[in-house]
Amino acid sequence: MAETGNLTAGGIALQRFGLGARPGQGEAMRREARDRLLAEVAAGSAPQPQGVPFPGVAEIGRALFAFADEQKREREAKSAAAPAASPESQGMPPQAEQGTAGPNPAGRSEMAQPAKPQPKEPALPFRTYRDEVKARVDLALAAETGLCERLTLFWSNHFCVSVAKSNIGRMMAGVYEREAIRPHVFGRFEDLLLAAESHPAMLDFLDNRESIGPNSPAGRRRGRGLNENFAREIMELHTLGVSGGYSQEDVTNLARILTGWTMAGRDGRLGFPGSFVFNPGLHEPGATPLLGRAYGQPDLAQGVAALTDLAHHPATAQFIATKLVRHFVADDPPSRLVELLAATFRRSEGDLPSVYRALINSDDAWKAPATKMRSPQEFLLASYRATGLKPNFGQILGPLAAMGQPFWQPPGPNGYADTNAAWASAEGLKTRIDVAAGWGRQAANAVPDPRGLADDILGPMLSAETRQAVARAESRPQAIALLLMSPEFQRR
Known part of the structure; x- marks a missing residue:
């Protein structure tokens, strides 16, 4: 079992598993x-x-x-x-306003300048996104x-949606x-999977609203068919993983099941x-095979049964365990720790607290x-936790956009990358330096003693080189x- 009372290990753990220390938390x-x-x-x-x-929705x-x-x-x-047609559109010069001879005719005093217009409030979808992000950050701080957090x-990145998809996504990402x-x-995990896949934000993001069973009433009437995006990403990204042993036929059949x-x-x-x-008019009728098992349940129950079995599949346990270890511990996940978490996942039937306890108690982690x-x-x-700053939305969105990771806006359905290579490029580090410099200016009045803050936040992790710098x-x-920007603060 992991050692208790080691201050250096405890400091690293607060960064590895959490968001790092806030001022005053210190040694205890x-x-x-x-x-x-x-x-x-x-x-x-x-x-x-x-x-x-x-x-809510x-x-x-x-x-x-x-x-x-x-x-x-x-x-x-x-x-x-x-x-219908202006003089300019017909190639004619515009007429001067009646009673004027130009912008400031001779003998006429300057007219009062109109009041400067106030900046317009953003449209509802962006306002909703803005307020959801701000509330989410406040909670984490x-x-x-x-x-x-x-x-x-x-999990939000594992089951990701994107505000860039549509106004539905922009307004629903936070509530999702x-x-x-x-x-x-x-x-x-079973309940998490079902909640994520049945949420309107996910159904919009992965196009299942456009998927129609070819033999359903709507399919026969409209001549439209399946959209396989949703089914493919469930199997590849949410449950089994790309090497999870499924075929293209399984993807097509899961798409039928989820119509x-x-x-x-x-x-x-x-x-x-x-x-x-659940709209029965769009649902493909009949029993459908998936991964060697036939699913003949009626209507919504068919999809629930299929997703439940995917949640408990051994490949899902291995895939989730690998992702958790890669996220919290190392880009190259230690195989012994992965096997521990996968076995815990299988034994507990996807009880996530059991998996987290195995991770936190592991000496390997x-x-x-x-x-x-x-x-x-x-x-x-x-950084905001360490400095005690209370950012507004612009101070959240601006830095994250510059560094390439705005909230709920991944580049694709596989979410943001979770390896050092994605964030440690020369350009990425230069951007971090610029962002950190901006935060330094913002926090200058709030942090009277940076040396004391370094000792408080990093404690025994603080190196002599960083203390001297x-x-x-x-x-x-x-x-x-x-x-x-110190290595002790950047790495976890």
Whole structure:
């Protein structure tokens, strides 16, 4: 079992499994790191962000459709108000306004300048995204160890959606994390999988709203068929992994099984607008084989049964264990630790707290060298925690966009990369230096003693070289930036 009371190991653990120390947590936190991490697992619940603009999908659905209707009315009004033909469009010079001879005719005093227009509030989808991100960051900054927030980041990236896909994604990414991810972080993988795959944000992101059973009533009427994106990513990215032993036929059959999983429309005929619904008119009828087993359950139950079996498949245990170890411990996951977590996953039937406890208690995880570089999101959260700054949305979005990891905007359905190679390029490090310099300037007044902060935040991990660099800095902002860019702070 991992050693308790070792201050250096405890400090690394707070960065490896959490978001790093906040000022004042100090030695006691490092000494009790393992016990505190395990206590957070034992608590078994993930807190929810506060101050979000919409409490759930129902309210977002109504707002989203109302926003679309408003946009349509505005477009129609602009089109109706457009002049048939202006003098300029016919090649004629524009006429001067009546009673004027130019911009400032002789003998006329300067006219009062119009008031400077106030900046317009962003459109509803971006406002919703903005407020969800801000609430999410505030929660992470206030967390004790940050373990729950790290797990939320991990699972949100594993079951990722993107705000770049559509207004549905932009408005629902935050509520997707709140409804599908957070309630199941300390639950069973099976429940997490079902919640993620049945959420409207996921169904929109992976195009299952466009998948229609060819022999369903709608398929026969419209002559449309399957969209396999959803099924393929479930098997390749969410459960079995690319080497999980499935075939293209299995992908096609899972797509058949999951037809009818969709989002309720504005008419609310099958459910409140924007919510998850099963539409039997889109569902491919009949029993369908998958991975050597026939699924003949009726309607929604067929998909639930298939996903449940995928959640408990041995390949899923191996895939999830590998990803967890790669995320928390090393780019090249130690095989012994992977096997421990995979065996725990199988034995506990996907009980995630059991898997986390095995990870945190493992000497292989606890004593591994700090080789993993913090991702941009982890770096931002750890830096704001360390300096005590309370960022606004621009101070969150700007740095993350520059470093390449905005919240809920991965480049593809496989999520953001989880290896050093993705973040430790020469250009990536240069950007981090620029970002750290900006944070140093912001925190200069809030951090009167950067040397004291370095000792407080890093404790026994602080090297003589970093201590000397911070002490010899030309200014307080530079000292803070050097602390944030030190190897001890960057790596976990």
